Amino acid sequence: MSNKTVSIDVQKDLFGANKGAAISNADEFKKHGIHAFDVMGSVGSGKTLFIEALCEKMSGRYKILMVAGDLATRIDADRVASHGIDTVQINTGNACHLDARMVRFALKDVDLSKYELVFIENVGNLICPAGYSLGVEKRIVLLGITEGPYMVRKHPLTIKRADIIVINKIDLAEVLDFDVEALVSDVREVDSDLPVFLVSSKTGQGIDEVVHGLGL
Numbered sequence: 001m002s003n004k005t006v007s008i009d010v011q012k013d014l015f016g017a018n019k020g021a022a023i024s025n026a027d028e029f030k031k032h033g034i035h036a037f038d039v040m041g042s043v044g045s046g047k048t049l050f051i052e053a054l055c056e057k058m059s060g061r062y063k064i065l066m067v068a069g070d071l072a073t074r075i076d077a078d079r080v081a082s083h084g085i086d087t088v089q090i091n092t093g094n095a096c097h098l099d100a101r102m103v104r105f106a107l108k109d110v111d112l113s114k115y116e117l118v119f120i121e122n123v124g125n126l127i128c129p130a131g132y133s134l135g136v137e138k139r140i141v142l143l144g145i146t147e148g149p150y151m152v153r154k155h156p157l158t159i160k161r162a163d164i165i166v167i168n169k170i171d172l173a174e175v176l177d178f179d180v181e182a183l184v185s186d187v188r189e190v191d192s193d194l195p196v197f198l199v200s201s202k203t204g205q206g207i208d209e210v211v212h213g214l215g216l
């Protein structure tokens, strides 16, 4: 008779598998000369409108693919597609984030040689996506000022893992009496070198600066 107990570190296992898939995504993007970006942020922070604004600005210069992560719909993919951009929808069911394997699976039948730029909209959530790298060049974390003043202090890990912070909906700062400088200071507390851009995806304010910041 044998009575064995096996302990599995589920987190380690999951993160380990994700890391391998992220490396192979990164290799694939690199092979095709693609700049890929993961756009993360809470529900309603403005991720889709931000991507639409970037696409408007850059579709004349780059061949763009948008990958949309969403639990159940393809609303965001359709919004971006209405600008003439190719899209791939990933419906995650009940998963609160994209992971590298989902992206690899979604792109397996896509001819990546057609694209130069890939924007991945992660599932609307400021917590779960941070743990899963997708193999992108940069992770963009979007903070909408309508989400209140404590997003940075409450999500330090997500901020730490970002390459670029976009403070979005800046056009509403006055009417909301929102202290943008205080939010920027909170970011600086977490990482003093992190680039921060003040943006209105609605008016286009700050989008040129983001394009430059992304090295495009």
Ligand SMILES: Nc1nc2c(ncn2[C@@H]2O[C@H](COP(=O)(O)OP(=O)(O)OP(=O)(O)O)[C@@H](O)[C@H]2O)c(=O)[nH]1
Residues within 6 Å of the ligand: 041, 042, 043, 044, 045, 046, 047, 048, 049, 050, 076, 123, 124, 125, 168, 169, 170, 171, 172, 199, 200, 201, 202, 203
């Ligand atoms: N005033 C203003 N409204 C914005 C801005 N960016 C987004 N919005 C609005 O905020 C709402 C949510 O924007 P979305 O782009 O759908 O946000 P999202 O982060 O993609 O949302 P989910 O995909 O549902 O997580 C929409 O009504 C947008 O028009 C902005 O810079 N200024």
Ligand SMILES: [Mg+2]
Residues within 6 Å of the ligand: 047, 048, 049, 076, 121
């Ligand atoms: Mg969206």
